[in-house]
Amino acid sequence: MLNFISILIGLVALILAIPSTIPFLGWGNWLVLPIAVLGAGIGALSSSNGGRNFCLIVFVIAVIRLSLGGGLL
Numbered sequence: 001m002l003n004f005i006s007i008l009i010g011l012v013a014l015i016l017a018i019p020s021t022i023p024f025l026g027w028g029n030w031l032v033l034p035i036a037v038l039g040a041g042i043g044a045l046s047s048s049n050g051g052r053n054f055c056l057i058v059f060v061i062a063v064i065r066l067s068l069g070g071g072l073l
Contacts, residue, residue, distance in 0.1 A: 002045050003043060003050055003052075006055060010051060010054040010058050012035060014058050016032050017032045017061060023069075026065060032059075033066075036055045
C-alpha cells in the first residue's frame, strides 16, 4: 500500500515537473523537490522499491533542470 501511495505522489511530482522544463517556469521545480522527497520517504517504508526509485528519478530530473537554469529559471 505504501508503494502505491509513493507512486501516486511521484506521479503528482512528475506532472508538476513537466511544465517546469519550459523556460521561466523552472521555479516550479522548487515545489517538485519536497514532494519527490516525501514520496521517496514513503516509498522507503514499503517492502518494494519501485515507488521510491520512481520518486528519486523525478527528484534527479528536477535537480538537473534547476542546475541548468542556475537555480531560479
